[in-house]
Amino acid sequence: MQTLKAIKNSDAKANSFSDREFPMLDADFDFIARVANEKTGIQLGNHKRDMIYSRIVRRIRLLKLQTFAEYCEYLNSHPEKEMTNFTNAITTNLTSFFREEHHFDFLRSTVLPEIKSKNRVSKKLRVWSAGCSTGEEPYSLAMTFHRAFSDVSGWDIKILATDLDTNVVSHGKAGVYVPDRVEGLSASILKKNFNVVVPASGRGNAYEVSPHLKRYITFNRLNLLGDWPMKGGFDVIFCRNVVIYFNKDAQRILFDRYAEMLKPNGYLFIGHSETLHGVTSRFESLGRTIYRKIS
Ligand SMILES: C[S@@+](CC[C@H](N)C(=O)[O-])C[C@H]1O[C@@H](n2cnc3c(N)ncnc32)[C@H](O)[C@@H]1O
Known part of the structure; x- marks a missing residue:
C-alpha cells in the first residue's frame, strides 16, 4: 500500500508539471509514454518526465499550441505529420568516435x-x-x-x-x-x-x-x-x-x-x-x- 508520504510526493510531482508554462498532466505523460513504447520500443518511466517535458515543449512552441493535452491530441489526429518529429524528439543520441x-x-x-x-x-x-x-x-x-x-x-x-x-x-x-x-x-x-x-x-x-x-x-x-x-x-x-x-x-x-x-x-x-x-x-x-x- 502507498504511504501518505509517497502519495504526497507523487501529487507534488504531478503538480510540478501541471504548474509549468505548458501544463503536462499525468494523462498526457502516460499517452506520450504509450505511443513512444508502441512506435519505438523506448520505455519512458516516471523518472523521464523532466526529459520528456523539455523535449516535447519545443514541439509545442513550434506548433504554437498551449498545453501537452493539445499536443497529444495533435499527435493522435495527425500522426502522418507529427510522428517523425515526435520520435526524433524522444530518442537519446549520445555517441562518440571509438566509444568502448x-x-x-x-x-x-x-x-x-x-x-x-x-x-x-x-x-x-x-x-x-x-x-x-x-x-x-x-x-x-x-x-x-x-x-x-x-x-x-x-x-x-x-x-x-x-x-x-x-x-x-x-x-x-x-x-x-x-x-x-x-x-x-x-x-x-x-x-x-x-x-x-x-x-x-x-x-x-x-x-x-x-x-x-x-x-x-x-x-x-x-x-x-x-x-x-x-x-x-x-x-x-x-x-x-x-x-x-x-x-x-x-x-x-x-x-x-x-x-x-x-x-x-x-x-x-x-x-x-x-x-x-x-x-x-x-x-x-x-x-x-x-x-x-x-x-
Ligand atoms: C545512445 S544512441 C547509441 C549510438 C551508438 N550505437 C553508440 O553506442 O554510440 C541510441 C540510438 O538508438 C536509436 N534508436 C532508438 N530506438 C530505435 C529504434 N526503435 N529503431 C532504430 N533506432 C533506434 C536512437 O535514435 C539513438 O540514435
Whole structure:
C-alpha cells in the first residue's frame, strides 16, 4: 500500500508539471509514454518526465499550441505529420568516435583476421551499425577496416548504418563534426581521415569525414521494431546502447532477428550496460559485451 508520504510526493510531482508554462498532466505523460513504447520500443518511466517535458515543449512552441493535452491530441489526429518529429524528439543520441574502444581492438585482433581467412574467396565484409546515431560509430568501423585491409586489395567492404531518428541519419550522411566531437582523435587519425571545412553556419571550422571512408557506408532510416528490407548475411552487427531503453520482450525479439541476419558464427557487439543473459540463447558470450552466434 502507498504511504501518505509517497502519495504526497507523487501529487507534488504531478503538480510540478501541471504548474509549468505548458501544463503536462499525468494523462498526457502516460499517452506520450504509450505511443513512444508502441512506435519505438523506448520505455519512458516516471523518472523521464523532466526529459520528456523539455523535449516535447519545443514541439509545442513550434506548433504554437498551449498545453501537452493539445499536443497529444495533435499527435493522435495527425500522426502522418507529427510522428517523425515526435520520435526524433524522444530518442537519446549520445555517441562518440571509438566509444568502448575494446570493441574496435577485438575487431582488429580477432574478428578481422578470421574474416580475412574465412571470406578469402568472396572477399566480402558486411557490417551493420544498428542505432548508429550521428555516425561516429560507423565511421569508427570504417577507419578500423580501412586500416586493417590496407595490405590486401579487392575487398568489398560495406557498412550499413541505420537509425530511427531522421535528424541523426542526415548528420551521419553529411559526416561533418564540430571540433568538440573529434577532440578524442589523435592528430594523425584526423589528418588521414578528415578534411577541415567551413560549415554553412559560418561558426568556426568543422571536420568532414574523407570520401575514402564515406564510400564504405550507406546511411538509412530504419525502425528496429519495423520491417527490415535487408536480406542478411552480415559478418558483424553493432547494436550498442540502443536496447537499454527497450523492455525485455522487445530485446528478445530484436536479438533473435539479429541472429537470423548474421552469418554462422557472426559477431554481435552490444553496449557496456547491456546483456543477452536471460534474454536469448542464440549467442555465446565472448566477454566484455561481445557475442558470437551459435550455429
Ligand atoms: C545512445 S544512441 C547509441 C549510438 C551508438 N550505437 C553508440 O553506442 O554510440 C541510441 C540510438 O538508438 C536509436 N534508436 C532508438 N530506438 C530505435 C529504434 N526503435 N529503431 C532504430 N533506432 C533506434 C536512437 O535514435 C539513438 O540514435
